[in-house]
Amino acid sequence: MRTSASSNNKNNHQQKSFSNNLVILTGNLGADAAFFGANDSAASFRMATKSTFGEKEYVEWHSVVAFRELAKEVVEKCTKGRFIKVYGYLHHNQTGSDDAPQFKTEVVATGIKYLDRKN
Numbered sequence: 001m002r003t004s005a006s007s008n009n010k011n012n013h014q015q016k017s018f019s020n021n022l023v024i025l026t027g028n029l030g031a032d033a034a035f036f037g038a039n040d041s042a043a044s045f046r047m048a049t050k051s052t053f054g055e056k057e058y059v060e061w062h063s064v065v066a067f068r069e070l071a072k073e074v075v076e077k078c079t080k081g082r083f084i085k086v087y088g089y090l091h092h093n094q095t096g097s098d099d100a101p102q103f104k105t106e107v108v109a110t111g112i113k114y115l116d117r118k119n
Helices: 005-015 068-077
Strands: 023-031 034-036 042-053 054-069 083-096 103-114
Touching: 005 023, 023 054, 034 068, 042 068, 054 068, 054 083
Parallel strands: 054 103
Antiparallel strands: 023 042, 023 083, 034 042, 042 054, 083 103
């Protein structure tokens, strides 16, 4: 049996597996960003995002880390209350013992946009 080229392309496309790990957060900083790690090569901060469901407003806190040049920029510009947009990906970490593991999810920033609040 002979199949057309378009049919083959369709079947090949369905066999490929694609995945994405992309995060975009827009919110306010909860505290000034700070360096951690050797040689000030990494920085971290916490940010809050808000969402509304019906009459209720929900706030979620996110841990964000940045590395190398972005870490230096973050420490200079990311101060408490600043409104920003973070682009990055999720990273999951497990610490603690086998008997009592602890899990942490953080956003690894690949880019940051500094925003102004609209009145």
